[in-house]
Amino acid sequence: MTDAYLLVSHGSRDPRPQIATSLLAEQLSLWLQNVGGLRSPLVAAAQLELAAVPLHRQIGDFASQCQQQEIDRVVILPLFLIPGVHVMEDIPAEVALAELEIGDKVNLVVADYLGANADFINLFARNRSGLPDRSIILAHGSRRSGSNQIVERLAHDLDLTPAYWSVAPSLADRVTMTIATGATEIGILPYFLFSGGITDAISAAIAQLRMQFPEIKLIFGEPIGNSPALAATIGKIFAAQTSAKVNSAW
DSSP states (O other), X not given: OOEEEEEEEOOOSSHHHHHHHHHHHHHHHHHHHHTTOOSSOOEEEEESSSSSSOHHHHHHHHHHHHHHTTOOEEEEEEOOSSOOHIIXXXXXXXXXXXXXXXXXXXXXXXXXXXXXXXXXXXXXXXXXXXXXXXXXXXXXXXXXXXXXHHXXXXXXXXTOEEEESSSSSOHHHHHHHHHHTTOSEEEEXXXXXXXXXXXXXXXXXXXXXXXXXXXXXXXXXXXXXXXXXXXXXXXXXXXXXXXXXXXXXX
């Protein structure tokens, strides 16, 4: 018996994030074979929102596929960067519904969300290089109490100013504040996994800020994006879960 692996993303009407997630699943399968030493690992992707069927049904369908291949456990990784409502409430609720449908045929294990992983944080930190000293980390943000603390810690550790797309303080507020301190060059580092509708909207907002402050150079960085390093980071998370399962069996 072995494990299968499921990446759970937010979901979007923009096709780019889902395409990127599917590509990541393929890269992970190769990593788990070539580096992790697993034979024909089963890796798939699912969406919390905007999918044809609810997440719990996607999990159930994947579990059925796993059962046919005599796989007894699915490790689920939320591809989220902060512990907001989706991570702490919505995904656990969907997993619980899936467990009711699956029963004891296939076990479901939810790994900690991606943004909690130290290797992922180190990977993100590499995007800091090349940006001006006065730079802003821009995250989606959450209204859930304590959810934005990881962004605040990252901002402190990387000498960045935190801003949020959906809650205060906003990007415009932080840019205005930074200009008031005398900065003439400001970097904006997006704390997002892949490009999509939100990063397009951020780019449009930055274009407006450039018109408002033509004397200020605003440099928009890149989201993390697919890379061998990202696949390796997630592969290690999955491999650790499988190793823990094997060790607990002894």
